[in-house]
Amino acid sequence: xxxxxxxxYRANDDIPxxxxxxxxxxxxxxxxxxxxxLGEGPKPKIANSDxxxxxxLKDGMKISSDDALxxxxxxxxxxxxxxxxGSGRYISKDGTRVVRMGENDIxxxxxxxxxxxxxxxxxxxxxxxxxMINQNLHIYLNN
Numbered sequence: 001x002x003x004x005x006x007x008x009y010r011a012n013d014d015i016p017x018x019x020x021x022x023x024x025x026x027x028x029x030x031x032x033x034x035x036x037x038l039g040e041g042p043k044p045k046i047a048n049s050d051x052x053x054x055x056x057l058k059d060g061m062k063i064s065s066d067d068a069l070x071x072x073x074x075x076x077x078x079x080x081x082x083x084x085x086g087s088g089r090y091i092s093k094d095g096t097r098v099v100r101m102g103e104n105d106i107x108x109x110x111x112x113x114x115x116x117x118x119x120x121x122x123x124x125x126x127x128x129x130x131x132m133i134n135q136n137l138h139i140y141l142n143n
Contacts, residue, residue, distance in 0.1 A: 015056040023053045048096055048120040051075065052137065057118055062142040068116050071139070072099040075118055095131060096121050106141065114141040 013020060055071055063071070072090070073080075079093030088102035100117040108114040115138045121131040 013054045013056075015054070019056075020053060049135070051097075052118070052120070052135070057137055057139065059137045060140065062140040064143050065114075065141045068139055068141055072101075072116060072118070075099060098133075111138060112140070115139055116141065 015023075052075075055074060057071065057075070076090055076092045076097055076099055080090050080097075080099075081093075082088075082090050088100060088105065090099045090101075091097070098117070098119040098121060100119065104110055105116060106114050118135075118137040118139055119133050120135040122134040124130045124132040
């Protein structure tokens, strides 16, 4: 997929075509509204947003812990790592995607119940060389 453009629907995507097209339209509306409101500033990596849509991830959704772990591996891709062993924070090889499932997340001590965080990162314009969260999806675990 070419960076900066949303991809095309593929038969092996995790969501139905009609839902994919609806989410793409919604995403484009949100991006246009954000651009008007914020003016110029850090832009999300469309490739990461497209990945979220393709995987059928939605903030606040509930899925099984097995399904969440499978989606986490797919979201992070090959070569992800846990910088601090035992922290439950995993980062993609390119540093633009994070899955967090720390003890307080998965035991539900905060955030409204047991969950995992799927985050996309973009360069922080105020801190060169650092990344900042662009999207943070809370995926709740129903078992």
